Amino acid sequence: MTIHIRHLTFDCADARGLAEFWSAITGWHLFYDEDPEVVVAKSYPSTETMLLFIPVPEPKTAKNRLHMDIKPVDTTRDELVERALGLGATILGDHRTEDGGGFVALQDPEGNEFCIELGDHERKPHGPMKIGLTI
Structure with a gap:
């Protein structure tokens, strides 16, 4: 069996702001539309792994497990x-x-x-x- 990891997903308060940080670190591009989610990737759509930022209401409360x-x-x-x-x-x-x-x-x-x-x-x-x- 073969898989592809499509996204590494970040729950966050400010999807656009956090995506801009990761875009600047990676040199990848921001992709977004009227949805609140933001993608950071080399290209879109892409067959490579992308970063996905989704706004959530709750704050981060503990150390990441990954x-x-x-x-x-x-x-x-x-x-x-x-x-x-x-x-x-x-x-x-x-x-x-x-x-x-x-x-x-x-x-x-x-x-x-x-x-x-x-x-x-x-x-x-x-x-x-x-x-x-x-x-």
């Missing part, structure tokens, strides 16, 4: 962290190491957690990752 780990492609981890902070993110935990590795845990303007890791171009080479099977 979060995104993002990595830069054409900049550095540290530059992307500074960009996120300038757009309204806040640091939850700075896990950068003295040797230049590590990551930074942040939250977006509505408190959704995400991490910024090193880009592939910043990583030191290492051996292949082991693949596990779960039954």
Whole structure:
């Protein structure tokens, strides 16, 4: 069986405002109409995973059980962290190491957690990752 993850969905107070934050972080485009939902994607419609922002009346009350780990492609981890902070993110935990590795845990303007890791171009080479099977 094959699946495609169509959307990562954010419940939020301000769908347009939060979508603008994630559009600025990802470099993807905003798509919306008269509906209150907003999509952030490279293109629309798309066969790639998109971000969907849906307004809800209740506030966020606890830590996310799922979060995104993002990595830069054409900049550095540290530059992307500074960009996120300038757009309204806040640091939850700075896990950068003295040797230049590590990551930074942040939250977006509505408190959704995400991490910024090193880009592939910043990583030191290492051996292949082991693949596990779960039954």
